[in-house]
Every structure is written in structure tokens, then in C-alpha cells.
Amino acid sequence: RWGPGHIGLIGKHQHLESDNELQWKAPFYFIQGADPQFGLMKAWSIGNCDHGGDDWKPEIKLTEQAVEAINQLNPKPKFFVLCGDLIHGMPGTQWREAQERDLKNTLKNVDPDIPLVFVSGNHDLGNTPTPETIDDYCKHWGDDYFSFWVGGVFFLVLNSQLYFDSTKCPELKQTQDEWLNGQLAVAEQRNCKHAIVFQHIPLFLQNPDEDHDYFNFEKSVRYEVMEMFCKAGIKAVFSGHYHRNARGFYKGLEMVVSSAIGCQLGEDTHGLRVVVVTAEKIVHKYLSLNELSSHGIGKELMDLIKQN
Numbered sequence: 001r002w003g004p005g006h007i008g009l010i011g012k013h014q015h016l017e018s019d020n021e022l023q024w025k026a027p028f029y030f031i032q033g034a035d036p037q038f039g040l041m042k043a044w045s046i047g048n049c050d051h052g053g054d055d056w057k058p059e060i061k062l063t064e065q066a067v068e069a070i071n072q073l074n075p076k077p078k079f080f081v082l083c084g085d086l087i088h089g090m091p092g093t094q095w096r097e098a099q100e101r102d103l104k105n106t107l108k109n110v111d112p113d114i115p116l117v118f119v120s121g122n123h124d125l126g127n128t129p130t131p132e133t134i135d136d137y138c139k140h141w142g143d144d145y146f147s148f149w150v151g152g153v154f155f156l157v158l159n160s161q162l163y164f165d166s167t168k169c170p171e172l173k174q175t176q177d178e179w180l181n182g183q184l185a186v187a188e189q190r191n192c193k194h195a196i197v198f199q200h201i202p203l204f205l206q207n208p209d210e211d212h213d214y215f216n217f218e219k220s221v222r223y224e225v226m227e228m229f230c231k232a233g234i235k236a237v238f239s240g241h242y243h244r245n246a247r248g249f250y251k252g253l254e255m256v257v258s259s260a261i262g263c264q265l266g267e268d269t270h271g272l273r274v275v276v277v278t279a280e281k282i283v284h285k286y287l288s289l290n291e292l293s294s295h296g297i298g299k300e301l302m303d304l305i306k307q308n
């Protein structure tokens with residue numbers, strides 16, 4: 001079994017690939033969610049993002065709805081990846097522990113046949129992570145970066161906070177960089193059908209040349225990473241953090257930004273992204289929780305999965 005089953009057992013020190021998962025067999029799909037961020041809806045509504053998240057019942061409800069919708073899907077998704085900002089409370093703040101507990105209790109109901117994959121966000125690690133905050137995250141949710149194979153497709157999970165601000169943990173940034181170089185060499189050499197990256201902060205939102213702000217990578221770092229990904233043959237990067245949907249391309253690399261399960265900062269609905277991987281392409285669609293609950297992944301995507 002390659003996956004984490006439940007709360008964060010997947011990690012960089014494990015060799016997850018059974019030989020089985022190295023080979024391409026048939027189209028499959030997975031579900032990507034982002035930013036359940038327990039506590040942000042209340043904090044945002046009272047205009048106090050730093051200290052305001054003392055209630056997260058709405059996020060519990062939404063995450064329950066997401067879990068129920070996913071559990072009903074047939075065929076089952078290969079995994080459910082949560083792309084960071086699991087909770088709103090930053091390291092060291094008051095409601096963090098309770099938010100973590102409540103999120104774990106909600107996610108415990110995910111069908112045990114659908115592995116959960118966790119990605120660390122800025123709220124999980126702090127905007128300026130330290131070895132202690134990263135260690136604390138890993139104890140709760142598993143490693144902050146790792147890779148795994150599913151059906152001939154190579155997946156990489158990165159700690160994007162190390163690119164955002166590693167001033168308090170330069171060694172950890174270097175260790176991830178070295179590990180990533182090795183992994184990208186694997187992606188380049190191995191005959192995988194596709195290679196896909198998950199990280200919380202998007203490289204960019206729409207245009208690879210857009211200005212740097214809170215929601216994307218600093219430009220010089222962005223270009224360095226994009227070039228590295230392209231060279232290794234990475235096809236797509238899936239992120240959250242923006243609380244809105246967005247999308248763009250850099251050469252052959254697609255940047256996909258998914259809105260939140262929790263608090264919306266734009267016009268999108270609370271939702272999840274369905275990602276279908278076929279031999280030729282990666283096709284994805286963001287669906288509202290209501291849509292996914294009532295109609296599943298829809299005929300169009302289902303036809304792609306059944307196509308051979």
C-alpha cells in the first residue's frame with residue numbers, strides 16, 4: 001500500500017512505490033482540495049485575520065460535505081490531496097490545537113480506501129517557518145515534502161514556504177532543494193507518463209510574468225523553479241492559497257490554482273477540483289461541493305476515465 005491511509009503517514013523516508021504503481025495501466029482520477037483553513041471565515045467576517053478566528057463551525061460543515069461527496073464517488077478517486085492551509089491559526093496561536101483536532105475528526109470519516117495526501121501551507125507552518133514549526137507540522141500531518149507514484153504517474157509534494165521565506169531555516173531549505181534535484185532527475189530519467197507537483201503557494205496566478213505579491217512566488221525564484229520543472233518534464237502544478245480559481249501556462253507547464261473548501265475571497269463557490277489523468281493529458285475541473293454531491297464528477301470526466 002503506497003498511501004497514507006489516514007492522517008499523514010506518507011513521507012520522504014518511505015519507499016511508497018510498490019512496483020505495481022510504477023507502470024501505466026489506465027486513466028484514473030484524484031481529488032484536489034485546498035484551504036479548509038478552519039477559522040478564516042469568522043476572522044475574515046470581522047476583519048481581524050490575525051486574531052479573529054474563534055469559531056469554525058462553517059468550515060467543519062463544509063469539510064464534512066466535501067468528505068461525504070468524495071466518499072460517494074464511484075469509481076473511487078486514487079487519492080484526496082489537501083493543498084495546504086489546513087487550519088487558520090498560525091503556530092503559537094490560541095485556537096490552533098482545537099482547529100487541528102476538529103479537522104482531524106472530520107477527515108477521519110474519509111473512506112479508508114481513499115488515501116489522504118497533505119501539503120503544508122503558510123498558516124500551517126507560519127509565514128516565516130522555523131525548524132520547530134516545521135517539526136510540529138510533520139508530527140501532525142506527515143512530512144512537509146515527499147514523492148509518490150500512482151499508476152505510472154510521479155507526484156511531488158513540496159513545502160512552498162521554504163521558497164517564500166527560509167531566513168529562519170536555511171538548512172531545511174537547502175535539504176529540500178537537494179532532495180528536489182534528485183527527484184527531478186528521477187522524473188527526467190524514468191519513463192513516467194506524467195509528473196505532477198503539489199504546493200500551497202502558486203508559482204503564479206495567471207501570467208508567469210505577473211508581479212510578485214502575497215499570492216505568488218517572488219519573480220527570480222519563480223523563474224528558477226519554472227525552468228527546473230520544465231526541464232524535468234513536470235506537466236502541471238496544483239496549488240491553493242488564493243481562495244479563488246486561476247490558471248496559466250509557462251511553456252509546457254500548467255499552473256492550476258484551486259479555490260478553497262473554506263473561505264472564498266472571490267466569486268467562486270466552496271468546492272473541490274477533479275483531476276483526470278489519461279495517457280495523453282491531464283484534464284481538470286473545479287466543482288462546487290453541491291455539484292459534486294449531487295452529480296459526482298460528471299459524464300464528461302467519467303467518459304475520459306472509461307475510455308480504454
Ligand SMILES: [Zn+2]
Pocket residue numbers: 084085121122123200240241242
Ligand atoms: Zn495560504
